[in-house]
């Protein structure tokens with residue numbers, strides 16, 4: 001019983017540690033907000049890459065290692081899980097709110113086609129380029145406030 | 156002569172069925188070769204696209220080409236790491252990318268072709284990504300779960316590459332007189348490398364037989380139909396068929412690949428094991 005309770009506490013603490021690790025490309029989001037933490041067990045954490053070529057993947061693994069070590073979880077292993085592939089549907093509600101506040105339009109929910117400008121909220125927007133500043137973003141422009149912005153692509 | 160004793164059959168069996176055919180496993184060498192083909196296609200095209208970094212016609216295009224290059228190099232890392240694991244000689248993806256000689260590369264000719272002008276680059280990208288999308292859609296059902304999960308992950312990105320390149324083929328083909336001429340020339344040059352994408356040799360056939368690889372010949376009609384749609388959308392005629400050029404899967408390459416590798420491999424070969 002005691003061992004079980006301790007394991008449960010550990011899992012909760014590890015989640016808290018992971019919530020403190022920011023995404024290197026969008027530092028307002030934690031890796032938990034981003035939905036890339038796929039499993040937490042007493043001795044193991046599984047992460048999934050957002051995009052296969054995402055250069056942040058290695059940085060994230062290094063940051064997680066450092067955060068776990070600092071919190072006394074030196075023995076916790078970090079695995080990479082490719083399957084099932086990451087999807088933007090795993091970005092949390094909290095993550096979406098943070099994205100908008102940061103000036104990035106969050107990925108559209110399924111079936112939604114209107115992109116609202118994260119600056120002024122207008123929906124009179126257009127795509128400039130399918131590929132934005134990082135692999136996960138597209139470049140958009142708001143015709144109401146004339147500002148460009150990033151859209152987190154659905155994936 | 157004494158007769159043989161009767162055979163005790165397990166309950167519920169008649170003794171008349173055929174054995175289940177054992178599922179064949181490809182040899183280690185063949186699987187290694189098949190994985191090199193997958194990884195090298197992505198690696199070489201990724202390297203080609205990265206030549207544009209800082210040189211593309213506009214900043215948006217620069218970003219899109221660099222991001223496509225990253226996707227492709229990401230795929231290459233996964234396939235070549237797996238190839239190294241299958242080979243079992245302690246080589247990882249980096250060792251296979253940077254410390255192999257040109258004759259050991261298994262990519263198709265299409266991906267090693269020089270960028271040429273922007274129209275030629277987009278013609279190459281479109282012909283390749285349209286093929287790779289269909290390939291990965293099917294590879295995601297590979298009986299080898301490691302291959303299946305790489306393909307399932309990558310196919311979502313390749314769908315973007317295909318769309319982006321098709322948009323450019325249409326935009327340039329249906330654009331000005333000059334952009335049209337350049338797209339016609341670009342397609343004409345790249346067209347001769349398409350038949351190789353659909354070649355089925357012994358290794359590909361073995362991979363199909365074992366349920367690990369894809370029968371590329373089976374989606375040729377579908378591919379041709381997709382090409383015709385976009386070419387019509389661009390207001391162009393399909394280029395005339397030319398004598399196909401084959402051999403990349405067996406290590407026979409154009410001179411261009413050696414030059415590409417010289418640039419790509421120079422640093423890790425000159426300063427082995429450097430870290431920065």
Ligand SMILES: [Zn+2]
Pocket residue numbers: 117118119120121122142143144145146147
């Ligand atoms: Zn706006």
